[in-house]
Amino acid sequence: MIRVESKRRDRNPTVTQTYQAKIYVTLRPSVLDPAGTAVQSGLSHMGHDNVEKIRIGKYVELTLTAADTRAAETQLDQMCDQLLANPVIENYRFELEPVGVAA
Amino acid sequence: MIRVESKRRDRNPTVTQTYQAKIYVTLRPSVLDPAGTAVQSGLSHMGHDNVEKIRIGKYVELTLTAADTRAAETQLDQMCDQLLANPVIENYRFELEPVGVAA
Incomplete structure (x- = not known):
């Protein structure tokens, strides 16, 4: 009986799984990042001058x-x-x- | 001799460590996300109508x-x-x- 239940579930094409996706979009390394440069300049003006290589992407x-x-x-x-x-x-x-x- | 070296290194304030930081900035759950809604609508028009709860943040x-x-x-x-x-x-x-x- 249990095996029959299991088989039926495998065949059912409407059973779907829900997924949570986290997507990170970043500029390619060869592409300039003016926004990142602006943020770095702003941080530097605020005293955070030990920060480098800022790249801003989407999440x-x-x-x-x-x-x-x-x-x-x-x-x-x-x-x-x-x-x-x-x-x-x-x-x-x-x-x-x-x-x-x-x- | 080794202990003296070690002490000197501990006292040296110029020895610093470099860190790589990854920062994720997301809208608070109670805040509406019009950009996310627009993207969801766009995806739906392209046939991806099984996608929900899109929230767009910064990385x-x-x-x-x-x-x-x-x-x-x-x-x-x-x-x-x-x-x-x-x-x-x-x-x-x-x-x-x-x-x-x-x-």
Whole structure:
């Protein structure tokens, strides 16, 4: 009886997993970062003159539902390439964490 | 002889450590995120309609020199409160990693 239940769940295509994604978008090292330079100058004026190499990027948190981790990663790659990051000047990386089973 | 060397190094105030800091600035949960809503709408139009709870924050990388981890943390708290984050509407957290000994 338990095995039958288990099989049925495996076959059900509507069972999806919810994931929490944390996406980090950073400028490529070869690209100048005027905002970072401005912040460094501001910090220096405030007395923090031991700070260097400031680079400012974006940090995006979101949840998404997917059949499995692989599907979620594929979708995140698409989303980053198409909208969240500019691949010409930015790199991105993300962390994925399952948070629960959606219906 | 070795103990004398060691004492001299402890007393030397110019020996500092270089740290790499990663700072994450996020909107407080009670604050609306219009940019996040716009991104969610954009993703939905592109077919990614299984994505929710998008929050957009800042990600700052920098290096700083300090006598020890405690001093570096204190300085980072000051920098975040004064310039990098707006404490009224934003939270921040940071990770600190030693990368080498500066002169």
